Amino acid sequence: MQDHAGLLEKTAAGREILGQRTGALDRRSRALLIMIDGRTSMADMVSRAGQLGLDASAVAQLIEGGLVQLAARAAGDRAEAAPPQPREHAPAATPAPAPAPAEAARKRSLAAARMYLMDVMARTFGTADHPLRARLVEATDRAAVELVFDAFQVLLNDTASPSLVAHIEASFRDLLPLG
Known part of the structure:
Protein backbone atom coordinates (compact mmCIF):
# COMPACT_ATOMS: atom_id res chain seq x y z
CA MET A 1 0.00 0.00 0.00
CA GLN A 2 2.95 2.32 -0.53
CA ASP A 3 1.62 3.83 -3.76
CA HIS A 4 -1.07 6.24 -2.56
CA ALA A 5 -1.21 8.01 -5.93
CA GLY A 6 -2.62 5.02 -7.86
CA LEU A 7 -6.22 4.89 -8.98
CA LEU A 8 -8.27 1.93 -7.79
CA GLU A 9 -10.80 -0.11 -9.71
CA LYS A 10 -12.98 -3.10 -8.87
CA THR A 11 -11.90 -6.50 -10.11
CA ALA A 12 -14.32 -8.97 -11.64
CA ALA A 13 -14.55 -10.60 -8.21
CA GLY A 14 -15.39 -7.22 -6.64
CA ARG A 15 -18.17 -6.59 -9.16
CA GLU A 16 -19.48 -10.11 -8.58
CA ILE A 17 -19.62 -9.64 -4.79
CA LEU A 18 -21.60 -6.42 -5.26
CA GLY A 19 -23.96 -8.09 -7.71
CA GLN A 20 -24.66 -11.06 -5.44
CA ARG A 21 -25.56 -9.07 -2.30
CA THR A 22 -24.69 -12.12 -0.19
CA GLY A 23 -23.52 -10.29 2.89
CA ALA A 24 -19.90 -11.35 2.33
CA LEU A 25 -18.90 -7.78 3.25
CA ASP A 26 -20.12 -5.70 6.15
CA ARG A 27 -22.18 -2.60 5.33
CA ARG A 28 -19.28 -0.15 5.57
CA SER A 29 -16.85 -2.24 3.53
CA ARG A 30 -19.55 -2.73 0.89
CA ALA A 31 -20.12 1.04 0.76
CA LEU A 32 -16.39 1.56 0.34
CA LEU A 33 -16.24 -1.01 -2.48
CA ILE A 34 -19.19 0.68 -4.22
CA MET A 35 -17.30 4.00 -4.20
CA ILE A 36 -14.29 2.54 -6.02
CA ASP A 37 -14.76 3.59 -9.63
CA GLY A 38 -11.37 3.60 -11.37
CA ARG A 39 -11.11 7.38 -11.07
CA THR A 40 -10.45 7.70 -7.35
CA SER A 41 -6.96 7.54 -5.88
CA MET A 42 -5.93 5.18 -3.14
CA ALA A 43 -5.31 8.15 -0.84
CA ASP A 44 -8.88 9.38 -1.40
CA MET A 45 -10.25 5.90 -0.71
CA VAL A 46 -8.29 5.71 2.56
CA SER A 47 -9.84 9.07 3.49
CA ARG A 48 -13.33 7.85 2.54
CA ALA A 49 -12.77 4.71 4.59
CA GLY A 50 -12.15 6.95 7.60
CA GLN A 51 -15.37 8.86 6.87
CA LEU A 52 -17.23 5.55 6.90
CA GLY A 53 -15.72 4.64 10.27
CA LEU A 54 -13.19 2.18 8.84
CA ASP A 55 -9.44 2.33 9.33
CA ALA A 56 -6.88 2.64 6.53
CA SER A 57 -6.41 -1.13 6.42
CA ALA A 58 -9.94 -1.52 4.97
CA VAL A 59 -8.66 -0.51 1.53
CA ALA A 60 -5.73 -2.90 1.88
CA GLN A 61 -8.13 -5.70 2.85
CA LEU A 62 -10.17 -5.12 -0.32
CA ILE A 63 -6.98 -5.29 -2.37
CA GLU A 64 -5.70 -8.40 -0.58
CA GLY A 65 -9.11 -10.02 -0.96
CA GLY A 66 -8.85 -9.59 -4.74
CA LEU A 67 -11.89 -7.27 -4.91
CA VAL A 68 -9.88 -4.15 -5.88
CA GLN A 69 -6.73 -3.51 -7.90
CA LEU A 70 -4.70 -0.60 -9.18
CA ALA A 71 -6.35 0.70 -12.34
CA ALA A 72 -4.40 -0.28 -15.43
CA ARG A 73 -4.28 3.28 -16.77
CA ALA A 74 -2.88 4.51 -13.45
CA ALA A 75 -0.33 1.72 -13.22
CA GLY A 76 1.09 2.62 -16.64
CA ASP A 77 4.00 0.51 -17.82
CA ARG A 78 5.06 -0.73 -14.36
CA ALA A 79 5.97 -4.38 -14.39
CA GLU A 80 3.96 -5.21 -11.26
CA ALA A 81 0.71 -3.82 -12.69
CA ALA A 82 -1.98 -6.41 -13.27
CA PRO A 83 -3.27 -6.67 -16.84
CA PRO A 84 -6.73 -5.18 -17.34
CA GLN A 85 -9.62 -7.59 -16.90
CA PRO A 86 -11.33 -8.35 -20.21
CA ARG A 87 -14.90 -7.06 -20.25
CA GLU A 88 -16.32 -10.21 -21.76
CA HIS A 89 -15.52 -12.07 -18.51
CA ALA A 90 -17.52 -9.63 -16.37
CA PRO A 91 -20.35 -11.20 -14.33
CA ALA A 92 -23.93 -10.95 -15.47
CA ALA A 93 -24.56 -8.30 -12.80
CA THR A 94 -22.39 -5.83 -14.71
CA PRO A 95 -24.60 -3.11 -16.20
CA ALA A 96 -25.50 -3.56 -19.84
CA PRO A 97 -24.71 -0.88 -22.41
CA ALA A 98 -26.88 2.23 -22.23
CA PRO A 99 -30.40 1.44 -23.43
CA ALA A 100 -32.19 3.26 -26.19
Whole structure:
Protein backbone atom coordinates (compact mmCIF):
# COMPACT_ATOMS: atom_id res chain seq x y z
CA MET A 1 0.00 0.00 0.00
CA GLN A 2 2.95 2.32 -0.53
CA ASP A 3 1.62 3.83 -3.76
CA HIS A 4 -1.07 6.24 -2.56
CA ALA A 5 -1.21 8.01 -5.93
CA GLY A 6 -2.62 5.02 -7.86
CA LEU A 7 -6.22 4.89 -8.98
CA LEU A 8 -8.27 1.93 -7.79
CA GLU A 9 -10.80 -0.11 -9.71
CA LYS A 10 -12.98 -3.10 -8.87
CA THR A 11 -11.90 -6.50 -10.11
CA ALA A 12 -14.32 -8.97 -11.64
CA ALA A 13 -14.55 -10.60 -8.21
CA GLY A 14 -15.39 -7.22 -6.64
CA ARG A 15 -18.17 -6.59 -9.16
CA GLU A 16 -19.48 -10.11 -8.58
CA ILE A 17 -19.62 -9.64 -4.79
CA LEU A 18 -21.60 -6.42 -5.26
CA GLY A 19 -23.96 -8.09 -7.71
CA GLN A 20 -24.66 -11.06 -5.44
CA ARG A 21 -25.56 -9.07 -2.30
CA THR A 22 -24.69 -12.12 -0.19
CA GLY A 23 -23.52 -10.29 2.89
CA ALA A 24 -19.90 -11.35 2.33
CA LEU A 25 -18.90 -7.78 3.25
CA ASP A 26 -20.12 -5.70 6.15
CA ARG A 27 -22.18 -2.60 5.33
CA ARG A 28 -19.28 -0.15 5.57
CA SER A 29 -16.85 -2.24 3.53
CA ARG A 30 -19.55 -2.73 0.89
CA ALA A 31 -20.12 1.04 0.76
CA LEU A 32 -16.39 1.56 0.34
CA LEU A 33 -16.24 -1.01 -2.48
CA ILE A 34 -19.19 0.68 -4.22
CA MET A 35 -17.30 4.00 -4.20
CA ILE A 36 -14.29 2.54 -6.02
CA ASP A 37 -14.76 3.59 -9.63
CA GLY A 38 -11.37 3.60 -11.37
CA ARG A 39 -11.11 7.38 -11.07
CA THR A 40 -10.45 7.70 -7.35
CA SER A 41 -6.96 7.54 -5.88
CA MET A 42 -5.93 5.18 -3.14
CA ALA A 43 -5.31 8.15 -0.84
CA ASP A 44 -8.88 9.38 -1.40
CA MET A 45 -10.25 5.90 -0.71
CA VAL A 46 -8.29 5.71 2.56
CA SER A 47 -9.84 9.07 3.49
CA ARG A 48 -13.33 7.85 2.54
CA ALA A 49 -12.77 4.71 4.59
CA GLY A 50 -12.15 6.95 7.60
CA GLN A 51 -15.37 8.86 6.87
CA LEU A 52 -17.23 5.55 6.90
CA GLY A 53 -15.72 4.64 10.27
CA LEU A 54 -13.19 2.18 8.84
CA ASP A 55 -9.44 2.33 9.33
CA ALA A 56 -6.88 2.64 6.53
CA SER A 57 -6.41 -1.13 6.42
CA ALA A 58 -9.94 -1.52 4.97
CA VAL A 59 -8.66 -0.51 1.53
CA ALA A 60 -5.73 -2.90 1.88
CA GLN A 61 -8.13 -5.70 2.85
CA LEU A 62 -10.17 -5.12 -0.32
CA ILE A 63 -6.98 -5.29 -2.37
CA GLU A 64 -5.70 -8.40 -0.58
CA GLY A 65 -9.11 -10.02 -0.96
CA GLY A 66 -8.85 -9.59 -4.74
CA LEU A 67 -11.89 -7.27 -4.91
CA VAL A 68 -9.88 -4.15 -5.88
CA GLN A 69 -6.73 -3.51 -7.90
CA LEU A 70 -4.70 -0.60 -9.18
CA ALA A 71 -6.35 0.70 -12.34
CA ALA A 72 -4.40 -0.28 -15.43
CA ARG A 73 -4.28 3.28 -16.77
CA ALA A 74 -2.88 4.51 -13.45
CA ALA A 75 -0.33 1.72 -13.22
CA GLY A 76 1.09 2.62 -16.64
CA ASP A 77 4.00 0.51 -17.82
CA ARG A 78 5.06 -0.73 -14.36
CA ALA A 79 5.97 -4.38 -14.39
CA GLU A 80 3.96 -5.21 -11.26
CA ALA A 81 0.71 -3.82 -12.69
CA ALA A 82 -1.98 -6.41 -13.27
CA PRO A 83 -3.27 -6.67 -16.84
CA PRO A 84 -6.73 -5.18 -17.34
CA GLN A 85 -9.62 -7.59 -16.90
CA PRO A 86 -11.33 -8.35 -20.21
CA ARG A 87 -14.90 -7.06 -20.25
CA GLU A 88 -16.32 -10.21 -21.76
CA HIS A 89 -15.52 -12.07 -18.51
CA ALA A 90 -17.52 -9.63 -16.37
CA PRO A 91 -20.35 -11.20 -14.33
CA ALA A 92 -23.93 -10.95 -15.47
CA ALA A 93 -24.56 -8.30 -12.80
CA THR A 94 -22.39 -5.83 -14.71
CA PRO A 95 -24.60 -3.11 -16.20
CA ALA A 96 -25.50 -3.56 -19.84
CA PRO A 97 -24.71 -0.88 -22.41
CA ALA A 98 -26.88 2.23 -22.23
CA PRO A 99 -30.40 1.44 -23.43
CA ALA A 100 -32.19 3.26 -26.19
CA PRO A 101 -34.02 6.43 -25.05
CA ALA A 102 -37.46 4.79 -25.14
CA GLU A 103 -36.19 1.84 -23.09
CA ALA A 104 -34.51 4.16 -20.56
CA ALA A 105 -37.80 5.97 -20.03
CA ARG A 106 -39.53 2.68 -19.19
CA LYS A 107 -36.98 1.85 -16.48
CA ARG A 108 -37.61 5.13 -14.65
CA SER A 109 -40.53 4.88 -12.29
CA LEU A 110 -41.70 6.14 -8.94
CA ALA A 111 -41.86 2.53 -7.75
CA ALA A 112 -38.22 1.92 -8.68
CA ALA A 113 -37.15 5.12 -6.93
CA ARG A 114 -39.14 4.16 -3.80
CA MET A 115 -37.66 0.64 -3.76
CA TYR A 116 -34.13 2.03 -4.10
CA LEU A 117 -34.76 4.47 -1.27
CA MET A 118 -36.27 1.72 0.94
CA ASP A 119 -33.18 -0.43 0.35
CA VAL A 120 -30.79 2.42 1.19
CA MET A 121 -32.80 3.26 4.30
CA ALA A 122 -32.76 -0.35 5.49
CA ARG A 123 -28.98 -0.45 5.05
CA THR A 124 -28.52 2.92 6.75
CA PHE A 125 -30.81 2.39 9.72
CA GLY A 126 -30.21 -1.35 10.04
CA THR A 127 -33.90 -1.92 10.59
CA ALA A 128 -37.16 -1.64 8.71
CA ASP A 129 -38.89 0.01 11.68
CA HIS A 130 -37.66 3.57 11.18
CA PRO A 131 -40.36 6.31 11.08
CA LEU A 132 -38.90 7.76 7.87
CA ARG A 133 -39.22 4.40 6.15
CA ALA A 134 -42.85 4.20 7.32
CA ARG A 135 -43.45 7.62 5.71
CA LEU A 136 -41.93 6.32 2.47
CA VAL A 137 -44.26 3.31 2.47
CA GLU A 138 -47.22 5.68 2.76
CA ALA A 139 -45.95 8.06 0.05
CA THR A 140 -47.89 7.49 -3.16
CA ASP A 141 -46.96 10.46 -5.34
CA ARG A 142 -43.71 11.99 -6.49
CA ALA A 143 -43.94 15.04 -4.23
CA ALA A 144 -44.43 12.89 -1.12
CA VAL A 145 -41.55 10.58 -2.07
CA GLU A 146 -39.26 13.57 -2.66
CA LEU A 147 -40.22 15.04 0.75
CA VAL A 148 -39.24 11.77 2.42
CA PHE A 149 -35.98 11.74 0.47
CA ASP A 150 -35.21 15.31 1.57
CA ALA A 151 -35.71 14.34 5.22
CA PHE A 152 -33.55 11.23 4.72
CA GLN A 153 -30.85 13.32 3.06
CA VAL A 154 -30.68 15.57 6.15
CA LEU A 155 -29.99 12.48 8.27
CA LEU A 156 -27.44 11.20 5.76
CA ASN A 157 -25.55 14.50 5.77
CA ASP A 158 -24.87 13.97 9.48
CA THR A 159 -23.64 10.38 9.17
CA ALA A 160 -22.26 9.73 5.68
CA SER A 161 -19.52 11.22 3.55
CA PRO A 162 -20.51 13.96 1.09
CA SER A 163 -19.54 11.74 -1.83
CA LEU A 164 -21.77 8.92 -0.62
CA VAL A 165 -24.68 11.33 -0.09
CA ALA A 166 -24.17 12.69 -3.60
CA HIS A 167 -24.06 9.16 -5.03
CA ILE A 168 -27.30 8.19 -3.29
CA GLU A 169 -29.03 11.37 -4.46
CA ALA A 170 -27.87 10.90 -8.06
CA SER A 171 -29.03 7.27 -8.09
CA PHE A 172 -32.40 8.22 -6.61
CA ARG A 173 -32.94 11.06 -9.09
CA ASP A 174 -31.94 8.80 -12.01
CA LEU A 175 -34.73 6.39 -11.06
CA LEU A 176 -37.46 9.01 -10.80
CA PRO A 177 -39.69 9.35 -13.86
CA LEU A 178 -38.85 12.22 -16.19
CA GLY A 179 -40.88 15.37 -15.88
